Amino acid sequence: MTKLIFEQSTAGRTNNSQFLSTTSPIDDIPDGLRRKKRPALPEVSEMQVVRHYTRLSQLNFSIDTQFYPLGSCTMKHNPRICNEVAQYEGFSGRHPSAPDSTGQGILSCLFDLQEILKDISGMSEISLAPMAGAQGEFTGIAMIRAYHDARNDGRREEILVPDAAHGTNPASAVMCGYRVREIPTQGNGDVDIKALRATLGPQTAGLMLTNPSTLGVFERQIKEIAALVHEAGGLLYYDGANMNAILGKVKPGEMGFDVIHLNLHKTFSTPHGGGGPGAGPVGVNERLIPFLPVPKIVESSGEYRLLNKNDCPQSIGRLSCFMGNTGILLRAWVYARLLGREGMKRVADYATLNANYMKTKLERAGFEMAYPTRRATHEFVLTLKKNKADTGVTAMDFAKRLLDKGYHAPTTYFPLLVPECFLIEPTESESLEELDGFIRAMIEIGEETVEQVETVKTAPHTLPVRRLDEVRAARQLDIVWQGENGV
Amino acid sequence: MTKLIFEQSTAGRTNNSQFLSTTSPIDDIPDGLRRKKRPALPEVSEMQVVRHYTRLSQLNFSIDTQFYPLGSCTMKHNPRICNEVAQYEGFSGRHPSAPDSTGQGILSCLFDLQEILKDISGMSEISLAPMAGAQGEFTGIAMIRAYHDARNDGRREEILVPDAAHGTNPASAVMCGYRVREIPTQGNGDVDIKALRATLGPQTAGLMLTNPSTLGVFERQIKEIAALVHEAGGLLYYDGANMNAILGKVKPGEMGFDVIHLNLHKTFSTPHGGGGPGAGPVGVNERLIPFLPVPKIVESSGEYRLLNKNDCPQSIGRLSCFMGNTGILLRAWVYARLLGREGMKRVADYATLNANYMKTKLERAGFEMAYPTRRATHEFVLTLKKNKADTGVTAMDFAKRLLDKGYHAPTTYFPLLVPECFLIEPTESESLEELDGFIRAMIEIGEETVEQVETVKTAPHTLPVRRLDEVRAARQLDIVWQGENGV
């Protein structure tokens, strides 16, 4: 157990090298507006801070230390040069409201990135404004709404999502004021077209689809689906979280999507940072261009400029105070340039190779696939429902036991329609040895469920803590430390 | 056990982002001078490298993660800004042979550092050339030799060192072609003056002394010793490894020393880096100035220049190809400026306070001090000889058990004249809580030697490896990996 930083604090301890040589107390702010009691921030030395957070960091699993096959999250290598570039002073020190003329360096990188994303997605224009996939979804659906509104097509109140969709899809649709209807999935992992047909109508604003889907399969009927939705007057939204699987292979724009988002923190390998920041640029085809959010980055005769609300009267508006997660976009640009044209397709190739290899090997070892007849894309779903029935060992138990063996667990219990599932995404940057190691660990755990089932059910055993009481966490809510003598 | 990087290598694996866009094979070097078989360097991906070395790093204790009271080594906080500054491109990118006019930035920092070191040491001039304490010693003794030679005083063939001296002292003297004679220490930790008197003579080139000594006490007779050595025609060398104890309090030049070195990686907190680099500037009084090594950094009318052999005909010469460990000197300069005049004395004050506090507490808890009647300086020596006699538990066992409790062990079995000893140096940057934690751990181990002696004798138990077979390491020498099918 690592003491909290507050428990290492001593009243009056200061870290003077962070002080300024001369400061004078404030004398012109009325007393009633001043703070009386200092905030209870820790009073610790620099060394204490360094030691505490260095130690804390060591308690984490991370892509820099472990295989981390979290399905749909694309935990691949984060090249270190991307981080270096983002920290160059010219980039990191620039004020966002400084004149465009003083930011031609950063703007040129962002513009280049837009061009690259346009090409790989097959869309007509890109906005880099959204700060994560979910905000990309919001943006896309808001544009769909703006589009229908602009055409005075105000009856369209429904967004359709497959039942396999990521939770952000329905949540984003609701944030845009839509009702959400779920479309079921067939046994083979493809969308149930009959059900879709039955659901489409004049109330349909659009359909959100992930392709490859979160079931780890490519939606083969995509052209038909696109035609159906368009026929019904709806638009097609592409959730690009799985773009890693088809980078340089297939362009969403050519599948028939009207608007898309990309998760640069997945496909373009910007760091996940223990929960962000990400970047979720959106791309649109011709008809949605007027609605793109601001600011927009444009170029004319070698000069880069930001367009604002006044320049784009139909824009849905602005998504943040400045222009999105610039430093993340910059990292993605570096990554894209490192891969280059040649490298894009290779990402999809090897991500897919790795997934299919694991799927094959695990299948042969007796694990049950959710979609055994299908090719895996860059990820695949297996179900441990038999294991649960036979031994009582759940997917969660399996996951925790994997931690003991030095592997991060795959995504568990998602997608929701597959019971006791693992969504496994190895990514292209993992080596054959690493994949084999994980497969061996899975097999070992399978054997343990027979020979020493308690070991699995009570895992993990080698981590900083054993299994945590989540119910207590929610019931006896303790989300802010109340002091040594606190509650 | 972490696999070797070579065991993760696969023939033909490449890390192409480190490649250049265009290289052509060499065609003009005769075949007989070309390499035929590639070296067996690892063939691994960037991710494998990052993962392997990140994991390896986590196996280390370090000052950033643990209390590290290694006596005589001064493991104190390494401020992170020092590292940042050393990496500024203007500093890190400059070629050492570029004209002085293109290095006024770095030279001004180094010159400033010289001025600061001159003041705190009380010497007349400083050379920043030596790359560690030991090279500083070599330099100092070589200057002593050059001094005697210049006076045609060639009979002086002996350097005296107290028996408590650090091993580098006699080794450095020998490298300068001197015979070494040891001077015994009295029971109270001071030099045995009678013995010294008996040893001094026309053959004496000089005496090397650490003050405070490595016994953690201040040599009270220093003035008398200096007088005696000078009377005999010898010079006095100051090993400044323990300067942390008297920074801003006492100046070696005023104690009577003719030549000194400082360990900037100790007193000036530059990082130890798992074994260096360090920096061991030397300081001299007037009579040794002509002999200082080159290059020398001088200033005139605001311009900084390097002086070389031609400018300093009596110089002992050059100690390295360029000008020493510049990047370390730069870090020391930053540290010195952060401390400032006010901060120097505080270092000595609190390093001494911490050591005396620990000494008092441990003594009260029943631990035996090697010099119980003496004030501790910034460090102190305790002896576990009674523990060993009573329970068979050695200082080494105690040390290993401390690792289990999350504390790095103090220096053990040095100085050689105290049996089963610990040389404990907490440094000024450790907090009271940390000291108390260590004291508690010592007491606990003491109790364990009574109640569960085997736990102590077989420690450590919680580290990546248990106790290592050092005899085997030396007998079955394996210092280069011989391949999977190797020896």
Add this chain to the structure above:
Amino acid sequence: MPFIPHTEKETRQMLEAIGVRQIDELFDEIPDELINEKLNHVPSAMGEAAIRQLSKKRAEIDNAYVNFIGAGAYEHHIPAAVWQLATRGEFYSAYTPYQAEASQGTLQLLYEYQTMMASLTAMDVSNASLYEGASALAEAVLMAVRTRCKKRRVLMPETVHPRYRETAQTIVKNQGIILSSVAYSAEIGCIDLNRLKDELSEDVAAIVIPQPNYFGILEDVDGLVDLAHDNACLVIAVVNPLSLAVLKAPGDWGETGADIVVGEGQPLGIPLSSGGPYFGFMCSSQKLVRQMPGRLVGRTVDVDGKQGFTLTLQAREQHIRRSKATSNICTNQGLMVTAATLYMSLMGPAGMEQAAQASHTNTRKLIEKLTSIDGVEAEFNSTVFHECVLRIDAPMDDLLRAMTAQGIIAGKALAADFNNLQNCLLVCATELRTEEEMDEYALHLERIVSKRRLDPPCARKM
């Protein structure tokens, strides 16, 4: 291959295991006509050495200016340890801490962060971050409306950052929520109390109160909070977190304090970076916690009773509640919060107080220097924290261009956002601006303004 470890031999071996001859076969479920490997606008691959060279060049050209803009993002000192630690691989390259046992580092850090923010704002609880300040305000509006179900109007004073107002509008408008503007008093640059009262009616769910406001001026927060609460409105405070080292915390405003507090976390150790990534923070009273968007980390125990940390109240979130979630947010700004936690720890309450004081002092110094120039005066006669609106007797665009040519980014022009502030500039001098830089600013400004006065505008040529 860059970032792909496979050798040809391994590739073959894997294909064999799968039972296909080449990688392309693995894509056989994709309709042929969809395959398109042409990427005409993606440049060829570049090595690391080359991309570094190119990037350095581009960064260099943006690196030549002294900045006097604040306006929502502030150039403060960031201790070297902050980013050296935050970019440690274990923080930098981990995912959202779904597997709690394998993420105790990030989780404990987030718990500490939540505690720090709660203490700084004097509120009960804090979430683990939102995207940035403006969208955090939008989330606060949605949250307020959720808790006051029937009411769909929120009062949004003009003294709130114009970009925040725009952002909130983009995000909340689709749910039929109305943001009603409240004009500011032209004299004192604060919310006009009378107009606010005029807007207050039954259907108002909440009032947004900025402190300091966009003009850098301090609002009468006590009065405003009491007024809001007297009218059964929630209070959404928008604050600069660094200012809270010296200004009254929102939890202490008025009789009962603000209900929701949001703001831009950037001043807490995050570099300016042309606008991001930053992070939004959100704190609230205990009773609103179940309406909060975003991640929350809770302290609990493991099966041995040992302390541990985990994501909690996940039933609010999209991955559990889907269309009924409190927000769609998933990936948030973890790494930025890591940096902010390090920043607050390294600075401590005393260090943050100093930085806030010094920014205040510097801005006052700057104002003094600039307003002593003929033709330059403060627009409002009010107490500011560390920003100030100046009215300058010169055409603003030309002036800014001339200053930029001198390497000085002189401030943020207000004309585009405020009709009656045509010749006004919002300026800021944080603790990092030196006396010489401020003198340089004054020097050039004086030269430009006086020249302008001597040359009639038609003759100007700069």
Add this chain to the structure above:
Amino acid sequence: MPFIPHTEKETRQMLEAIGVRQIDELFDEIPDELINEKLNHVPSAMGEAAIRQLSKKRAEIDNAYVNFIGAGAYEHHIPAAVWQLATRGEFYSAYTPYQAEASQGTLQLLYEYQTMMASLTAMDVSNASLYEGASALAEAVLMAVRTRCKKRRVLMPETVHPRYRETAQTIVKNQGIILSSVAYSAEIGCIDLNRLKDELSEDVAAIVIPQPNYFGILEDVDGLVDLAHDNACLVIAVVNPLSLAVLKAPGDWGETGADIVVGEGQPLGIPLSSGGPYFGFMCSSQKLVRQMPGRLVGRTVDVDGKQGFTLTLQAREQHIRRSKATSNICTNQGLMVTAATLYMSLMGPAGMEQAAQASHTNTRKLIEKLTSIDGVEAEFNSTVFHECVLRIDAPMDDLLRAMTAQGIIAGKALAADFNNLQNCLLVCATELRTEEEMDEYALHLERIVSKRRLDPPCARKM
């Protein structure tokens, strides 16, 4: 207080525990007359923000040049991961790994480093570093003399870096060892074999062979090694480690290979940094291992038989053997070796080969461009690795100054070290020099040289 965590209360508490009233009392054993707290030449404390500002300014003024000097230190590409990993606290802030169990990270890394260096040089063993290249050569000389006890002369060709020769002289002279110079052939810029033979006699312990030599030229290493061994001399090779990606490794020179190999490790991922910190490497044949200076890490097992690493053969070292140690070295260059190990892992054999090839190719390109200028020619007609001596028909000092004024550091003038190379310049273009930079160099050089030819020297004014 900076870097001191004590509060006043804690200080009092600790003093009380000790039983003194104030800290000064703790210094009561120091004779009063020695206490001197005056520090008139140490400036007052500066905060981190201020020192950063000052340092940036100073770094900035050194940052404006394109460099064409090699001469012992080379500007190569360094992968970003190298220093991001090497500066992780656990590597950066650990001591020499005396407690093996608590230092397995550093120890395993050093074992891997030793393996890499042994493989690169084709030698049996490697130590864990010396200070830098020149002092490593001095240690090699001492080591050679130790193993050939009676012989106290070592042949030191003039083609060895002049600063290496000076350094070795400083370090070995006190032990009565004689370094005998051997002139180079004025035609081919290599060791003059006849003169070498003349110097060979019974009392010669070793011959030093540089490859490439100081002029960038490749020596006839096979012939030299065989000659040395035929005369019962040891061979000390001084090599550029990066060149070994393409050049024959010293272990393969001649019939039996070199005996000791040393060199400057800087090309392996270490920044130029005005000269340091770098690291010296030393490899040798197995039979000399007990004479090696410096740390050695060995692989062994723990009590459970598990693999582990520890410092070994410590009986060679000063902390055990004191005056009988093989060297006085204690602190060496651990962090640099960490970086080099990362560098070699990231580049791999293929990446290093590319970097070496590209440096060779670039230097050839540069030579071509420059020697096509009237008045510029190659001094020696020999094969070079990535450096070359040019003779230029212009006063060297003025020329260098004029080039510097153009932001180009044109090369290392050789006049001070070699009497008959008065108008000569040693130039180098590593893989980082671009075509444009080389063209720029040629352009300016041409202008300067031709101007010089038109204006008679007495009229010059630059």
